[in-house]
Amino acid sequence: xxxxxxxxxxxxxxxxxxxxxxxxxxxxxxxxxxxxxxxxxxxxxxxxxxxxxxxxxxxxxxxxxxxxxxxxxxxxxxxxxxxxxxxxxxxxxxxxxxxxxxxxxxxxxxxxxxxxxxxxxxxxxxxxxxxxxxxxxxxxxxxxxxxxxxxxxxxxxxxxxxxxxxxxxxxxxxxxxxxxxxxxxxxxxxxxxxxxxxxxxxxxxxxxxxxxxxxxxxxxxxxxxxxxxxxxxxxxxxxxxxxxxxxxxxxxxxxxxxxxxxxxxxxxxxxxxxxxxxxxxxxxxxxxxxxxxxxxxxxxxxxxxxxxxxxxxxxxxxxxxxxxxxxxxxxxxxxxxxxxxxxxxxxxxxxxxxxxxxxxxxxxxxxxxxxxxxxxxxxxxxxxxxxxxxxxxxxxxxxxxxxxxxxxxxxxxxxxxxxxxxxxxxxxxxxxxxxxxxxxxxxxxxxxxxxxxxxxxxxxxxxxxxxxxxxxxxxxxxxxxxxxxxxxxxxxxxxxxxxxxxxx
Numbered sequence: 001x002x003x004x005x006x007x008x009x010x011x012x013x014x015x016x017x018x019x020x021x022x023x024x025x026x027x028x029x030x031x032x033x034x035x036x037x038x039x040x041x042x043x044x045x046x047x048x049x050x051x052x053x054x055x056x057x058x059x060x061x062x063x064x065x066x067x068x069x070x071x072x073x074x075x076x077x078x079x080x081x082x083x084x085x086x087x088x089x090x091x092x093x094x095x096x097x098x099x100x101x102x103x104x105x106x107x108x109x110x111x112x113x114x115x116x117x118x119x120x121x122x123x124x125x126x127x128x129x130x131x132x133x134x135x136x137x138x139x140x141x142x143x144x145x146x147x148x149x150x151x152x153x154x155x156x157x158x159x160x161x162x163x164x165x166x167x168x169x170x171x172x173x174x175x176x177x178x179x180x181x182x183x184x185x186x187x188x189x190x191x192x193x194x195x196x197x198x199x200x201x202x203x204x205x206x207x208x209x210x211x212x213x214x215x216x217x218x219x220x221x222x223x224x225x226x227x228x229x230x231x232x233x234x235x236x237x238x239x240x241x242x243x244x245x246x247x248x249x250x251x252x253x254x255x256x257x258x259x260x261x262x263x264x265x266x267x268x269x270x271x272x273x274x275x276x277x278x279x280x281x282x283x284x285x286x287x288x289x290x291x292x293x294x295x296x297x298x299x300x301x302x303x304x305x306x307x308x309x310x311x312x313x314x315x316x317x318x319x320x321x322x323x324x325x326x327x328x329x330x331x332x333x334x335x336x337x338x339x340x341x342x343x344x345x346x347x348x349x350x351x352x353x354x355x356x357x358x359x360x361x362x363x364x365x366x367x368x369x370x371x372x373x374x375x376x377x378x379x380x381x382x383x384x385x386x387x388x389x390x391x392x393x394x395x396x397x398x399x400x401x402x403x404x405x406x407x408x409x410x411x412x413x414x415x416x417x418x419x420x421x422x423x424x425x426x427x428x429x430x431x432x433x434x435x436x437x438x439x440x441x442x443x444x445x446x447x448x449x450x451x452x453x454x455x456x457x458x459x460x461x462x463x464x465x466x467x468x469x470x471x472x473x474x475x476x477x478x479x480x481x482x483x484x485x486x487x488x489x490x491x492x493x494x495x496x497x498x499x500x501x502x503x504x
Contacts, residue, residue: 087121154191154455183201187453208342209339211345226371229378230377291504343424383450384456
């Protein structure tokens with residue numbers, strides 16, 4: 001990682017490139033972050049410069065990137081002479097955290113039948129989720145910069161499909177034997193567009209449920225093996241914890257702020273809404289639910305938890321890193337329940353930031369339980385699933401080769417490298433034949449939950465509607481806004497995007 005100023009210095013002093021164009025674009029891309037970027041951002045410099053037809057300066061930026069590459073994490077290539085090049089882009093959150101991705105891709109390539117025909121270039125992009133999506137979108141607009149294969153959050157997929165960035169691979173997956181024989185049907189649905197066509201291959205999935213501290217539950221008289229059957233059971237458990245445990249014990253935690261953004265929408269609100277039997281949108285008509293009883297009931301549950309003092313202090317739950325409070329409290333038996341994703345247990349391992357006090361990794365399941373989220377009135381369970389996928393760029397001129405390589409990566413003997421490195425749930429059957437996957441903590445519980453999974457809408461407007469959802473939840477908790485007013489504002493906001501004829 002290097003600073004913007006370092007790049008500017010090289011471009012200005014060595015190549016006489018006007019640094020203003022580069023800095024303006026970096027400011028735009030990183031408007032919410034410090035002015036740091038890696039070698040992948042050279043792509044965006046190139047876009048800005050080319051818009052001004054500054055061919056010489058484009059070359060200068062590219063050469064500058066080579067000169068400073070020793071200061072940053074370089075693009076990883078597996079090369080051979082006189083072959084086509086296949087570019088694979090993926091998110092690396094901290095430039096080291098996704099090395100299992102590099103290992104997975106490179107080891108797959110080494111055993112690929114087409115290795116002698118195709119070079120492979122890896123493009124790890126150091127960014128958080130939202131900035132990664134922005135960078136990928138910028139690359140997709142230009143055949144000269146787009147990767148052939150890219151790692152795509154299923155949350156973002158329909159937006160990118162609507163923009164024309166993603167190739168339709170329906171015919172390809174239909175001709176792939178493993179698609180029908182191995183991939184979990186519900187997860188295949190998560191990679192479809194609003195037109196019903198398939199645009200990606202699911203790589204990982206997750207579920208959401210109620211993590212709970214067994215010591216706290218036992219002290220509250222609820223037993224160490226707890227499974228609520230309705231929302232009222234959860235509220236009753238909160239009341240018992242508040243009554244029987246210390247004043248410093250928080251009964252329940254869930255994302256409820258606009259700073260938590262999509263976590264507030266998906267992990268909290270949608271987990272509740274879909275438990276009422278309602279959904280956000282009618283996929284067949286595109287009509288959005290903005291005033292249903294389920295929305296009101298979901299908000300009432302959230303408001304009750306706040307009004308009864310079941311959640312953390314407002315300064316904590318509205319902190320940009322509120323999950324750190326939750327993890328600290330859970331690991332020290334100061335939190336009863338945490339509505340969160342299947343990945344959550346990893347925070348309490350011995351080598352992580354919040355090891356479970358009094359327990360080792362071998363005994364973590366004695367301290368931490370993972371309960372299914374019940375539907376509102378006791379008629380089953382519900383979870384929301386997300387995950388990541390491999391997609392092919394619409395601008396790629398090597399779509400057949402790209403799909404061939406994706407199928408190679410998803411062969412079980414290759415795929416297991418990703419699963420063990422990431423800790424995510426498999427999207428295809430048969431992976432429990434591998435001891436390293438079967439022995440993962442809570443995998444059985446999470447896999448069972450996936451049978452009741454719902455997915456976010458396959459609609460290009462979802463990301464915008466989601467922003468209105470988390471603002472609605474935020475104002476109820478933060479400002480004590482009454483539910484009717486919050487729902488009215490939500491309806492008006494959604495109408496401004498989809499039109500009054502697409503809401504009910």
